[in-house]
Amino acid sequence: MTQAVLSRREFFRLTAAGFLGFFGVWAVLAASGLVQTLFLPSPLEVAGKFFELTQKPFVGYTLQQHLLSSFGRFAMGFGLAVVIGIPLGLLMGWFRWLDRIVTPLFDALRFVAPIAWVPFAALWFGTGIGGPVLIIFSGAFPPCVINAYRGARYVEVRYIEAAQTLGAGHWRIITEVLLPGSIPSIVAGLRVSAGLGWQSLIGAELIVASSGIGYLMVKGQSNLSTSTVMSGMIAIGIVGFAIDLLLRALEARIERRGG
């Protein structure tokens, strides 16, 4: 450790000072007239706007409805990534020929930023649900594959050999040895994957969508309503944080159980 641990009291004092400082600087900047209110509304104004958006529809829907439609897209893209990515990763961890075939393709595609799929998403799916789902999928897919693959590769050989000695075939080894053995790695991958998927969703909605939280922000931006944009950011932050919290709880639970 680098420095002595702070006393509880001092820690709370400094943390409170940090929170107050953050909102204080913001409020003072907004109130001082140094920055125009148009560009930087005060924290209270943003809170008011946030509340208003939950009550009154903006560009067709209330904030909750926008969030719900975002979350639906996210669930589809993320779900698809999990359902395809994890089995693929496990299979690649077991069958060497599959690993050799898929890895070069995967490496070639990995550097294409998920957002770069936007033009094709628009071309292939128009404004339908498929576009955002494709983009979320391309963000969330790689961590699912990589972590399932790594998890499968690091399963101890003696377990596999034991299973083989007992006459287990490919299918049983994958489902009963590799899958349970790689759960910690997979769950860690899910967290990364959900974060990237959520982020890609926002990008997709900023560009191609007619509802959702990203769309709300774009409309707020073109109306020069900074408080609407900031409300959107807060909502995105809260949902992203909640998703991460959920997966972290899952991770902790599995660690406790599996040891």
Add this chain to the structure above:
Amino acid sequence: MREGSDRGIRIAVGAATLAALAALWTAATTLEQWIAPVYFPTPQEVGNALRQIVLQGYADGRLHEHFLQSCKLVLYGFAAAVSVGVPLGMLMGWSRRAEALVNPAFLLLRPIPPLAWIPLAIVWLGLGDAAKVLVIWFAAFVPAVINSYAGVRSIEPYLIEAARSLGATRGMMVREVLIPGALPLVFTGLRLSLQACWTTLIAGELIGAITGLGHLLYQAGLDLYPAMIVVGMVAVALAGGLMTALLAWAEKRSMPWRTS
């Protein structure tokens, strides 16, 4: 055993796969037309599009102009984020007071993905380069801080105590113990944030830009020009890969004491 993959086979199979894929692509688009040309281009069309953008230009610029513009913005934002984020993170790692003071702001800002800053950056700074550099800065800043912080915390206490008992001054401590000790994790953070930087930049350029790879993609999408979309995506991948390779080189150079 599953271990012991020899490189030769791996490369051969990889090359064969890519060749098979290219053949399948040609067959699917040119010979059999399973996929309508509106949805995915033929190899020949991609070649033509590439020639067009390299020689004549497309979307207000030739390929190297778009490429350099995007690389420039990523470098600016990345450099700015590193030069602020790494010292701040190291300070937070070193001083528990600084950590307790700065952490709240981080807790509030961290869950907001960098892409979500784009609309705000456009309201603040318009559609020019400055808005994109700001967003890239956000994308790289958080990972830079967090990993520098974790890097300092990961230094074995006995190293710090040894330096102290040998009478190291504050400057020596920073130069000789903290920076070298934190570097491995700092670079991990930089690598993560570089990817985020590219994603963010492309999104920013798709939303509004005059040149740049994202703008190229946007224009190609608008013109329903699938061959140019493919060229744009390959260029994005190459730019990202190139910068990652550069960073890996810098990582090796700056930590000569690490083998492998």
